[in-house]
Amino acid sequence: MPPNRRLSWTLPAVLIAVGCGDAPATPAVTRSGPDPWAAALRVATAVDRNPDPRVVEIDLEARFGEWEYAPGRRVRAMTYNGSVPGPTIEARAGDTVVVHFTNRLDQPTTIHWHGVRVPAAMDGSPHSQPPVAPGASFEYRFTVPDAGTFWYHPHVAESVQMERGLYGAIVVRGDREPRADVEGVLVLDDLLLGADGQIAPTGDLVEQHNGREGTVPLVNGRAGAELPIRAGQRQRWRLVNAGSARFYRLALPGHRFTVVGTDGGPVETPRASDELLLVPGDRLDVLVDGTGAPGSTPVLQVLPYARGHGAGLTEAVDLLRLRYAADPALPALDPPAAGARIEPLATDGVTPRTVTFDEHIDRDAERVVFTINDRSYPDVPDIVTRVGATEVWDLVNASEMEHPFHLHGFFFQVVSRNGLPEGQRSWEDTIQLRGEERVRIAFRPDARPGHWMYHCHILEHVEHGMMATLRVEP
Ligand SMILES: [Cu+2]
Structure with missing residues (x-):
């Protein structure tokens, strides 16, 4: 090999x-x-x-x-x-x-x-x-x-x-990769178990509407695992949210995260943060410096997060325990260097398209219906564009519930949220779309024509129609 x-x-x-x-x-x-x-x-x-x-x-x-x-x-x-x-x-x-x-x-x-x-x-x-x-x-x-x-x-x-x-x-x-002493993936998920101890079968209307949130938090497919660390050590965590509907709002008491990458790769300027948020489908690449004391055991927590209609965590949950070695602290590393330059996409003269996400309950059919521009997949008309054309989309969430937005094939930049310019430029393919929020994104399809999906990444919502097609013509 x-x-x-x-x-x-x-x-x-x-x-x-x-x-x-x-x-x-x-x-x-x-x-x-x-x-x-x-x-x-x-x-x-x-x-x-x-x-x-x-x-x-x-x-x-x-x-x-x-x-x-x-x-x-x-x-x-x-x-x-x-x-x-x-x-x-x-x-x-x-x-x-x-x-x-x-x-x-x-x-x-x-x-x-x-x-x-x-x-x-x-x-x-x-x-x-x-x-x-x-x-x-x-x-x-x-x-x-x-x-x-x-x-x-x-x-x-x-x-x-x-x-x-x-x-x-x-x-x-x-x-060019940021320097770290060790690195690895941390794939986040959760399990919902039935009375028989097996993965619960597909749930009721509430689960179909809110998306499944399990009760057993998992990192790399395991519950209750521990991550060894040494004081002063710099770890690089490649975080992936593979959960159906769980929003991971993460905090590690006594530590800060330094975000060095998002969905599309390195950020321009690494930024320190006390908390992270990963919506379903999301990735973050972070450095964690071992600022804890030798022998200590801090816990990475999932903090409460309300995402509409009563869905989401109401109390913090322990996700992963870190275990500091008794060894004396290593000398701290310098802050990471700047990442890749991200040029803003010029959007002058481009007419934005409005893409509206909504939901309702069809009481006669006893099912929930999720829509894009008032239609459900596969009946949503395609958005048609060409290779090299600049696309500006206003993602409008007409519902109270959050719908994490995922675009296949192309990275986009978030231009603004509710009209306020986004502070940090980055390349994304999956982003948070809050209840009743309007998010403007911009992207330019490169030379890969074809049919590309865009959809909510809450899995139950995809299956109930919140998906559509971007058709990129040569
Ligand atoms: Cu959704």
């Missing part, structure tokens, strides 16, 4: 700094230690069977399996290659990724490469390909042009297949 791909889980931390843009101030070897992700939080790396260092070629199989989410606690699950999360796909920006996918489930599925700028035919959406039938195979082949943290999951029966374990992380490294 190519040596440049195996940086995150199995090698000592000293190797992670190799090739980074930030020159180490002190020899990295003095800072290395055991890999904190080696035990409870470990996620396997997808095995690359192609000797070409610029090609990552892997086998991926969706199959039923047992998911041990806590020691001795197992549920029947859907897995990629037998594990939850599925193996992390690691590559360098510009690499070609080839995935030999086989569906061993009893139902059709696809894989969507969330955030990766793939050709439309590889996007795994309902317009990209017929679903892969049980027993059938499909070869996904694309390049990964951007450094960042992405993820993969089905785009068929999402609220069943993703809830049962079908998701995995994608880590793409660039030439």
Whole structure:
């Protein structure tokens, strides 16, 4: 296997700094230690069977399996290659990724490469390909042009297949990465268990309306895991929200997060924050400096968050305990260097399109209906544009409930929220859309024509119609 791909889980931390843009101030070897992700939080790396260092070629199989989410606690699950999360796909920006996918489930599925700028035919959406039938195979082949943290999951029966374990992380490294002593993915999710201890079947109207929120918080598919850390150490966390409907408002008492990346890769200026918010589908790339005392055990918490109609957490929940080694503190590292320049998209003269998200209950049919511009998928008229045209969309949430917005294929910039300019420029594919909020976004489709979905990333809302198509013509 190519040596440049195996940086995150199995090698000592000293190797992670190799090739980074930030020159180490002190020899990295003095800072290395055991890999904190080696035990409870470990996620396997997808095995690359192609000797070409610029090609990552892997086998991926969706199959039923047992998911041990806590020691001795197992549920029947859907897995990629037998594990939850599925193996992390690691590559360098510009690499070609080839995935030999086989569906061993009893139902059709696809894989969507969330955030990766793939050709439309590889996007795994309902317009990209017929679903892969049980027993059938499909070869996904694309390049990964951007450094960042992405993820993969089905785009068929999402609220069943993703809830049962079908998701995995994608880590793409660039030439300039912020320096950290150790790094790893933290994929967030939760489980809702039935009386039999198994994953609860699809719920009632309230669950269909609010989206499923589980009672067992998970990090990397495990409940109650601990993350070792050392005082003074800098950890890089690649956070992915793979939950159906949970909004993760995170805080770690006594610590600050430094955000170095969002959905589309590095931010311009790393920014310190006491809290993070990840809506479903979202990613954040953060540095956590070990400002705690040797021997202490601070807890990463999910803070209360009301997202409309009584949905969301009302009390803080413990997500992950950190365990500080007794070792004396390492010397603190300098603040991270600036990231990538993000040019603002010129939008002068572009007429914004209004895209309105709403919902109602059809009492006669006893079902909830989620709409885009008053229609439900697949009856929402396509938005049609051309490669290279600047698009400005006013996302209007006419409902009280929040609807995290996801656009396939292209990163966008948030221009303003309720008319107020957005403070920090960034590239996003999934953003918060608060109740009764109006968010203006801008993007410019590059030369990948085709049909691209946009939708709410609360899985139950997608399935009840809050999805539509952007058609990009050559
Ligand atoms: Cu929604």
